[in-house]
Amino acid sequence: MIALTPLRQFQFPVIAECINPDVFQGKSVAEIAALNIWEGNKKKKLDDLFKIEETPAAETPNITLNGDASEVRRVGRGMKNGEIVVNGNVGMHLGEKMSGGKITVQGDAAGWAGSEMKGGFIEILGNAGDYLASPYRGSSVGMNKGKIIVHGNVGSDVAVFMKDGVIKVHGNGGPFLGFRMRGGTVHVEKNIGNRVGACMTGGKIVVSGFLEEMLPTFTIDSVKDKVKIDEDDKANGPFYVFLGDLAELGNGKLFISKTANHHLNHYEKFL
Secondary structure, three states: EEEEEOOOOOOOOOOOOOHHHHHOOOOOHHHHHOOOOOOOOOEHHHHHHHEEEEEEEEEEEEEEOOOOOOOEOOOOOOOOOOOEEOOOEEOOOEEEEEEEOOOEOOOEEEOOOOOOOOOOOEEEEOEEOOOOOOOOOOOOOOOOEEEEEOOOOOOOOOOOOEEEEEEEEOOOEOOOOOOOOOOOOOEEOOOEOOOOOOOOOOOEEOOOOOOOOOOOOOEEEEEEEEEEEEOOOEEEEEEEEEOOHHHOOOOEEEEEEEEOOOOHHHHHHHH
């Protein structure tokens, strides 16, 4: 196991996609220390910015990142195997394009965590920023398999262009969650911002908390007592089930808590 600890507090973004079990595998500590990273516009070596320690333990994570890494970006980018544990906050683009392995964050993760994710598992014990599991602006390649669990809140534009996979949010969600979503499942256990599911054509969004208003381009279909999130998880309702986005000829489903949204009961007359 390799443990990395910042040597100081970073004032500029640190681009460190080399912090990846696939990159570290088979390398000595000296070879790992010589890996290239960027601090702002300055090219440096990994050991210029991090203390690097090796612990010979087979059952520990491949990489542990200790301390404040909120300016450290692209950790685990494209990883296919192994495990990363971040004991603190971490910067943008965590696990971008990862297809396997596991990342655990014991703090908050900045924007674009899990962007264009193809597989694997990310668990964030704090909050996640905007664009969780969403592509860069201008791209239509969203999350396609894998699972993300966030124990805190998430920002805006989560699961944009999502095609497959599962996202579970134990806290609140921001606006435009599931924008242009095409597949997969998102469950927000608490409250959600407006414009949820805008332009979605497929997939499933479950909201167990409060939603101020529904988009007018969704139609009510039924009321369900519970809904399946994945093989091991179900959400208890009752839920209003809405279909849409009809403006996109969509067949997505919104499951909105009936108990937490009494102001939506006027839709029942259309059932």
